[in-house]
Amino acid sequence: MVSSGYTHAHRSGLPNYSNSTAVQEKFGLRQHLPWFISLSLPIPGVRTRRLRLPLPNLQRLYSSSVLRYGRKAGSAILLIGFLFLVFVAFAFAKRFGTRSKKWPRPFIGDPSTLIFEREDLQRIWHWEISSGHYPSQRSIPEQLGFRVPPRNPAIPPRRMPSRGPSGFANVTRGIGSKRSYLEIKPKDRDTAYPPRPVPGSVADLDVVMDHCDFSEKKAQVLRTGAGLDAGNRLRRGGTEARNYIYQEHADTGNPTTSSDFVVDEKPKADGNGANNSGFERPPIALPPPLQHRPYASLSTPCDPDNPRLFHMFWTGPFTDKPYTAILSFLFTQNTGLHLQEPDTSICRPQFWMWINPGPAAAVPNPSAIRDMLGELRKNPWASPFLHPRFKDVIHFKLWNTTEQLDGVPELKDEWRSRDLFNSGGNIIAVPQDKKLNDGDGDEAAATTTKADSDNILNRTGSKSSSTYDRMSVILSDMVRFVLCHRFGGTYLDADTIFLRDWEELWGWKGAFAYRWSRLKRYNTAVLHMNKNSALGTFLFRTALKNDLDFHPMTISRYTQDANLEELLLRLPDALFDSAWLNTENYQRDRPPQPYFTSFEDFFETPLVNSAAPQAMGFDGFFKGAYSYHFHNFWWKPFDPARNWPDLGEKFAVGEQAARNAITKAATSSANVTDTADQDPVDQRDLDWSTVLKRTFEAYIRGERPNMYGEWLQW
Incomplete structure (x- = not known):
């Protein structure tokens, strides 16, 4: 059979260069040179075996570069290959060669961070539940292996299955006070401000989770359930399901003790063991559980444990x-x-x-x-x-x-x-x-x-x-x-x-x-x-x-x-972060208000919505949320035109110092001749950040009440 200028003998398998040139002969010989050769070294103390180290075959490298492409091109290929190997070695050493460098997790997976055994995790759960820190009727993981449902003093008694398909407890057993859910409305007929929350009231975060999760995000539930829509309640009927604030009745007298806790001494091998490689399992030492006390049973308004x-x-x-x-x-x-x-x-x-x-x-x-x-x-x-x-x-x-x-x-x-x-x-x-x-x-x-x-x-x-x-x-x-x-x-x-x-x-x-x-x-x-x-x-x-x-x-x-x-x-x-999903192109069909497509909109309100901050004010800013997280932007001033504390005569010294500093910086950098006593001209439409800052400052100056209609007394 003839192929590539030479023939193979059918029996010996050796090439026969009957019609080839010298170059073709060299090319044929190169095909049989290995890329690596073995270097045999003696192993100290072992006479019968030797250590074999693979090394690059320089003859194969030379023939595949210089002989094939010529002296200049082949040498360039060898140089480029050598520099590439040096770069790879340096990059790996820089990335993984020190203590502060780790292998990226996508290559090795996420190793378990667990260092406790299941008995310790049971003790942690038991301590938190017994201390009243689990006021939820949500399930507990069956993987914990609780044989007896933990007694929970933070939820009222209820009837429901207490064990899951595995035979272990998947809920807690309520032994706590009864709850009264509140329908919060203003007391005065003509009030313009929402009422303060009832002292000792509790937000049922189970209800909040049901109404405000990722798929729903019904922020109006937070408003109506807390009575924040004072004087503006437009929804009629069917608001009981939105009542997520309750009060606990007096203590039921059913304390939870450590005797309620049963440890599964021989847990089944279900993959929940600790990852203790490289160190001993740390002992879990916990103090006695706290006693859960409803607000109505406290001797003082403040709970020392909370x-x-x-x-x-x-x-x-x-x-x-x-x-x-x-x-x-x-x-x-x-x-x-x-x-x-x-x-x-x-x-x-x-x-x-x-x-x-x-x-x-x-x-x-x-x-x-x-x-x-x-x-x-x-x-x-x-x-x-x-x-x-x-x-x-x-x-x-x-x-x-x-x-x-x-x-x-x-x-x-x-x-x-x-x-x-x-x-x-x-x-x-x-x-x-x-x-x-x-x-x-x-x-x-x-x-x-x-x-x-x-x-x-x-x-x-x-x-x-x-x-x-x-x-x-x-x-x-x-x-x-x-x-x-x-x-x-x-x-x-x-x-x-x-x-x-x-x-x-x-x-x-x-x-x-x-x-x-x-x-x-x-x-x-x-x-x-x-x-x-x-x-x-x-x-x-x-x-x-x-x-x-x-x-x-x-x-x-x-x-x-x-x-x-x-x-x-x-x-x-x-x-706490009502705009976050919108800024990442999620939930834009029913967005909360104001509608931010970027966190920067808080400091630089887009022109299409620029009239909203002054028209709506604090009352129109994510009403119902407990707080707003504007995600950094430390370098952007809340109020560019009045970038100083504007709190009135009681704090005039500090205000004047801030204004002087701003004027000095502006004068030295741009040769501005304005003085600190001159008030700057506001832009036509104020941004949300400016409106909120000035609203808070007006309360400190005594020019307006706070969000609940209360005036600061000096």
């Missing part, structure tokens, strides 16, 4: 973002500032603003608290809240990472051996001289002040989209869990404004965050957790064994792997 604390975290100079967040707190929450004397029948919430004065990786110096207060007094955006009128409801606190982590029993003995800046498996390495330790931090602070302030390790705040303070964002992922676990309460990101009283959410004693848009994952921009809870112990022990990763997506994996998702309820984003 403190009403709002936490917020801020790095760098105080700006209009935390300023507006605090103003919205004063405008909506029941602080009692509208009264000459405090009302002892209500529980006043407090706002704790945690300040991290320097870069996220720096250690505060010994005079940090004094320095922080001094800077706040000089800052026009912060100084108003140091007024004695707000001393009982607004508190500035210094964040010290070392002190805070040492205050968490689950972390204090081990956190120093972990990387603190881990977000979703991506670790930012911090040089040794900047790492947090037990020292006073003077050397680290001095090093930081000499470095470039725009370096990722030295940034204090986000001044633009290109200089984003990623370190502080990663630190805040952990901060929220530390604060809620140590002190209790609710954490909110600083890019959040309050839209209504949270009384009913305080009544719901379970832990919650909210949904990451369309995904079944958490967004912890709002996070409520109970003080020193079993859930908190689980999260910290799990995070400790997973490189202290507190990214919301990773938290979702922790709870999912352990069948604890129901203990950290994932609420619909309609409650």
